[in-house]
Amino acid sequence: MKRLGLAEIFCKTLIVGLLSLIFLLADDAEAATYAHHYSDFGITGPYADSVVGATTPFTTLEGETGTLAGGAVKRMLQTIPANALASPELEASGRGFAELSASGASVSWVNPVDSANTIDIRESIPDSPTGGGIDATLDLYVNGAFNQAIPLTSRQTWVYDGNNGNNNGMSQTPSTGGPHVFYDEARVFFAGGALKAGDTIMLKKDAANTAAFYYIDCIDLESTAPKARPANSLSVADYGATGTTTADVTSAFNSVCNAARSQHKPVWIPAGKYYVTDFNLSSLTMVGAGMWYSTLVMTRGQLQERSDTLRDFCVDATTIVRDQGIGGVNAAGDNYLIERIWSIHSSTAGYWCSGNYGTVHSCRSSMCWGDGLNMNNGNSGNHGNNLLAENNFTRGCGDDGATIYSDGSSIEVVNAALRYNTTVGMFWANGLRIAGGKNIRAENNLLLDDVKEAGLYIGVFGSIGNNLDSSVISGNVIVRCGGGRDPAGMAINASPGGKILNVTITNNYIKNAQFYGILIGSDREILNVTNNIIDHPAQTAIWIQGGSQGTAYLDSNQLINRIPGKLAYKNDAGSSFTVTWGKHNYGMPDTLPVAIATPVQGIEKNTGLAVVRSRNALHIHYFMLGENGSAKVSIFNSSGRSVWCSQEYPSHKGENVIYCSTGKIVNGVYVVKVASSNEGNQNQSIVSRVIALTDHK
Numbered sequence: 001m002k003r004l005g006l007a008e009i010f011c012k013t014l015i016v017g018l019l020s021l022i023f024l025l026a027d028d029a030e031a032a033t034y035a036h037h038y039s040d041f042g043i044t045g046p047y048a049d050s051v052v053g054a055t056t057p058f059t060t061l062e063g064e065t066g067t068l069a070g071g072a073v074k075r076m077l078q079t080i081p082a083n084a085l086a087s088p089e090l091e092a093s094g095r096g097f098a099e100l101s102a103s104g105a106s107v108s109w110v111n112p113v114d115s116a117n118t119i120d121i122r123e124s125i126p127d128s129p130t131g132g133g134i135d136a137t138l139d140l141y142v143n144g145a146f147n148q149a150i151p152l153t154s155r156q157t158w159v160y161d162g163n164n165g166n167n168n169g170m171s172q173t174p175s176t177g178g179p180h181v182f183y184d185e186a187r188v189f190f191a192g193g194a195l196k197a198g199d200t201i202m203l204k205k206d207a208a209n210t211a212a213f214y215y216i217d218c219i220d221l222e223s224t225a226p227k228a229r230p231a232n233s234l235s236v237a238d239y240g241a242t243g244t245t246t247a248d249v250t251s252a253f254n255s256v257c258n259a260a261r262s263q264h265k266p267v268w269i270p271a272g273k274y275y276v277t278d279f280n281l282s283s284l285t286m287v288g289a290g291m292w293y294s295t296l297v298m299t300r301g302q303l304q305e306r307s308d309t310l311r312d313f314c315v316d317a318t319t320i321v322r323d324q325g326i327g328g329v330n331a332a333g334d335n336y337l338i339e340r341i342w343s344i345h346s347s348t349a350g351y352w353c354s355g356n357y358g359t360v361h362s363c364r365s366s367m368c369w370g371d372g373l374n375m376n377n378g379n380s381g382n383h384g385n386n387l388l389a390e391n392n393f394t395r396g397c398g399d400d401g402a403t404i405y406s407d408g409s410s411i412e413v414v415n416a417a418l419r420y421n422t423t424v425g426m427f428w429a430n431g432l433r434i435a436g437g438k439n440i441r442a443e444n445n446l447l448l449d450d451v452k453e454a455g456l457y458i459g460v461f462g463s464i465g466n467n468l469d470s471s472v473i474s475g476n477v478i479v480r481c482g483g484g485r486d487p488a489g490m491a492i493n494a495s496p497g498g499k500i501l502n503v504t505i506t507n508n509y510i511k512n513a514q515f516y517g518i519l520i521g522s523d524r525e526i527l528n529v530t531n532n533i534i535d536h537p538a539q540t541a542i543w544i545q546g547g548s549q550g551t552a553y554l555d556s557n558q559l560i561n562r563i564p565g566k567l568a569y570k571n572d573a574g575s576s577f578t579v580t581w582g583k584h585n586y587g588m589p590d591t592l593p594v595a596i597a598t599p600v601q602g603i604e605k606n607t608g609l610a611v612v613r614s615r616n617a618l619h620i621h622y623f624m625l626g627e628n629g630s631a632k633v634s635i636f637n638s639s640g641r642s643v644w645c646s647q648e649y650p651s652h653k654g655e656n657v658i659y660c661s662t663g664k665i666v667n668g669v670y671v672v673k674v675a676s677s678n679e680g681n682q683n684q685s686i687v688s689r690v691i692a693l694t695d696h697k
């Protein structure tokens with residue numbers, strides 16, 4: 001069997017992705033500056049330089065990696081809260097932040113971005129005692145000199161779920177209990193102009209900064225410039241909207257849109273802030289001066305996009321809880337493009353998109369109470385064909401970060417893709433979710449720090465969704481994900497009756513899953529799971545829940561950095577879920593507990609000795625009980641002659657591993673023996689196992 005190399009697969013994916021990226025960015029004069037690579041997550045080898053997630057024009061610096069002074073405290077997630085649902089650490093990017101509570105406490109960084117003129121601060125300040133939030137400032141210094149006081153608010157954070165397990169509670173009353181949604185973002189320009197690379201940025205709690213605490217999760221730094229007005233455009237300023245007051249200018253937007261539609265001209269939104277309710281936006285192009293410059297503040301309704309092009313502005317909303325139907329972009333129709341829009345504080349999805357040939361590209365969603373972006377078939381008879389969400393960035397939203405959703409009351413979603421998107425810290429649902437459809441793809445997405453559910457979820461939308469008929473999940477990187485509601489880096493699950501068919505899961509990297517690496521739990525699945533890496537899961541790497549039905553083929557997957565005592569694989573569904581193992585898995589399933597008939601002193605009787613073969617080596621795992629000591633491994637052929645033996649290795653309590661190159665060992669049957677002794681114990685313990693080496697070509 002020819003094994004398709006990881007590098008080959010990643011390169012193909014990357015080339016396809018980059019070609020489409022270049023095409024879509026052809027008119028973008030603003031160069032993207034920041035991309036994650038697989039090497040950022042400890043992936044080595046020929047594909048370490050491949051891009052994953054969104055390439056963004058901003059660079060993120062974490063609060064917990066800043067320089068602390070004046071009594072500032074670095075707070076990292078130490079233990080997962082008992083319910084694994086909410087804490088300031090759990091909701092933080094990187095699971096950590098800098099706390100500024102003491103007067104004079106500060107966090108600072110060296111600016112890496114040349115000509116940085118904007119900063120977006122992800123932060124948390126306290127709620128008011130009776131709920132509803134407070135306002136406060138935080139002082140910003142540049143190179144040690146006071147630069148500006150940044151206004152912050154907690155009016156759109158701090159809701160309470162009552163500790164009832166619902167986990168999306170929206171009570172504004174602190175006495176309800178179960179606080180969550182701690183972080184908002186403050187977006188400002190640097191007063192006094194752009195910073196140079198190498199300048200020092202400091203956030204400091206001075207006497208004038210009256211909040212009891214400031215949790216600084218991270219900052220985004222960016223160099224941006226206003227975009228030019230398109231030729232032949234109609235400006236909303238000429239129809240009565242100045243962008244300088246909080247007066248409602250919906251009528252001006254209706255007027256300019258009607259005129260633009262009849263004259264076949266684009267609408268121009270000059271820099272400014274415009275307070276609007278839903279207006280008649282359809283079949284036209286609307287562009288702004290950039291997402292940092294032109295802002296629509298939605299006080300009622302959503303942007304109802306129908307076969308339009310929307311580009312280069314921000315849609316903010318005044319919502320304080322979920323499901324008020326305010327804010328965000330609601331897209332349908334044909335051939336639409338939503339590009340470089342920033343959706344903030346919408347009460348539902350940042351982007352809710354159905355129709356034909358719709359694209360959401362290089363957009364951002366922040367603090368939306370619903371999905372960051374949702375590509376779907378609408379509800380009640382709509383459809384979704386050839387939908388693409390690419391290179392988008394979502395942080396701190398309240399449902400799925402990026403999702404494809406096929407509602408059973410509509411025509412099934414066909415040909416939809418999520419690729420090169422980044423999601424960070426979704427506070428309720430999954431980082432990325434595939435919920436039904438046909439020819440669905442999730443490729444090269446970066447999914448970080450999901451709070452309550454899985455980093456990447458594959459399934460069907462509740463009891464009302466279409467089956468997932470075919471899907472490819474490839475090249476995604478999932479880090480520190482899985483929570484109390486769905487405890488896995490990757491979860492594959494559907495409600496009873498839903499079917500998950502023909503899913504290929506390949507080349508994904510699941511690192512530091514907070515519970516399980518991959519969780520399978522459904523009543524009908526057909527899975528092909530190959531070339532994935534599960535790195536240091538907190539629990540079992542692959543767990544098939546009781547009651548699951550289906551089949552899975554697993555080959556060339558790797559489990560690395562397994563925590564001693566945790567299982568590689570567990571099938572609680574028994575014969576109702578059939579797993580077929582290929583020959584090239586590493587770390588599984590052969591590291592399953594190997595029963596040793598007789599209790600053996602010095603080596604744990606229930607785990608004993610396990611041998612895993614990779615392409616060129618044997619990985620000989622053995623377990624020490626009680627105390628540290630030493631061990632020596634020998635391999636004998638079927639005639640009893642030693643063909644290899646190790647040195648006497650110092651060995652520690654728990655799991656140890658010794659590697660033996662198999663380059664000079666021909667195929668055949670061998671006996672592997674480990675002789676061990678604890679410190680101070682002269683009695684050696686010996687366990688052995690018979691293995692068969694066969695050709696791996």
Ligand SMILES: [Ca+2]
Binds near residue numbers: 064092093094096218
């Ligand atoms: Ca952080």
